[in-house]
Amino acid sequence: MTQDLLRIGTRGSPLALAQAHETRDRLREATGLPEAAFEIVVIRVTGDVIQDRSLREAGGKGLFTKEIEEALLSGEVDIAVHSMKDMPTEQPEGLALDCFLPREDTRDAFVTLTEHAGIADLPEGATVGTSSLRRRAQLLARRPDLKVVEFRGNVQTRLSKLSQGIAEATFLAMAGLNRLGYAEVPARPIPPDAMLPAIAQGAIGIERRSADDRVREMLAPIHHEPTGQRLAAERGFLRRLDGSCQTPIAGLAELDGDRLRLRGEILRPDGSRVLADDVTGAVAEGAEMGRAMAERLLGEAGPGFFG
Numbered sequence: 001m002t003q004d005l006l007r008i009g010t011r012g013s014p015l016a017l018a019q020a021h022e023t024r025d026r027l028r029e030a031t032g033l034p035e036a037a038f039e040i041v042v043i044r045v046t047g048d049v050i051q052d053r054s055l056r057e058a059g060g061k062g063l064f065t066k067e068i069e070e071a072l073l074s075g076e077v078d079i080a081v082h083s084m085k086d087m088p089t090e091q092p093e094g095l096a097l098d099c100f101l102p103r104e105d106t107r108d109a110f111v112t113l114t115e116h117a118g119i120a121d122l123p124e125g126a127t128v129g130t131s132s133l134r135r136r137a138q139l140l141a142r143r144p145d146l147k148v149v150e151f152r153g154n155v156q157t158r159l160s161k162l163s164q165g166i167a168e169a170t171f172l173a174m175a176g177l178n179r180l181g182y183a184e185v186p187a188r189p190i191p192p193d194a195m196l197p198a199i200a201q202g203a204i205g206i207e208r209r210s211a212d213d214r215v216r217e218m219l220a221p222i223h224h225e226p227t228g229q230r231l232a233a234e235r236g237f238l239r240r241l242d243g244s245c246q247t248p249i250a251g252l253a254e255l256d257g258d259r260l261r262l263r264g265e266i267l268r269p270d271g272s273r274v275l276a277d278d279v280t281g282a283v284a285e286g287a288e289m290g291r292a293m294a295e296r297l298l299g300e301a302g303p304g305f306f307g
């Protein structure tokens with residue numbers, strides 16, 4: 001970082017830009033620096049360029065982060081703002097990811113232009129759009145009769161697919177809708193008991209060069225430790241499961257004083273089996289609780305579970 005400018009790297013999607021603006025505003029507030037001290041630098045990532053096929057086919061993890069991390073390492077940007085939901089559990093050598101903003105709503109939302117109030121009310125054989133393996137598996141676990149079609153693109157695109165009748169409902173993260181200020185989108189939050197969210201859903205993380213002390217000091221006052229504690233548990237769970245990267249995984253940690261409750265779930269992609277666990281322990285033990293839960297569920301699953 002040059003003496004007077006902090007370059008903030010981000011994807012160019014409306015949600016990514018909203019998250020970058022939130023980060024800049026919090027940094028301005030914390031540092032007292034003027035708006036001119038920050039520059040938002042939009043970086044094109046592979047995941048944004050691929051439009052014609054499913055992201056999974058294109059090769060899994062890191063599709064939304066690789067180019068941004070390269071820009072960090074080369075000094076093109078000084079920090080990178082990410083949806084933690086899209087972040088691998090390990091960062092490249094030389095980068096640190098330990099600053100988290102206060103978490104938004106962690107729930108998924110059921111979105112429909114029809115009068116159906118939720119998953120249970122959809123007519124027999126109805127079509128639901130989602131490109132999330134997790135949501136697909138969770139949906140089919142409850143309603144094996146439903147048809148799932150691939151749904152990509154931003155919120156507007158997905159809503160227009162609903163209005164064209166391509167599907168009767170879809171799912172979106174409440175966090176994204178709230179951060180974009182889309183109060184008019186017909187979205188009903190789903191309680192975590194009914195659909196456990198993705199690991200780290202609703203959390204924003206800020207990545208930096210490990211050795212950049214000036215940036216580390218600048219980020220310290222905007223870090224939200226309770227969010228960090230919850231993510232430590234959820235990502236501890238994910239880290240142990242990451243090997244099978246096509247695995248539908250869900251998890252949510254919640255704090256109650258110095259206690260942490262962690263719920264986790266792994267599913268077969270077709271929803272035919274769901275293995276779930278729910279534990280409470282000391283906040284400081286979150287990462288280990290997550291790892292141990294993953295171990296238990298993997299043991300229960302046995303070989304071939306994800307087939």
Ligand SMILES: NCc1[nH]cc(CCC(=O)O)c1CC(=O)O
Binds near residue numbers: 200
């Ligand atoms: N995988 C895409 C993605 N990454 C983060 C969010 C939403 C915001 C969040 O969960 O923080 C979304 C879209 C969605 O799931 O609706």
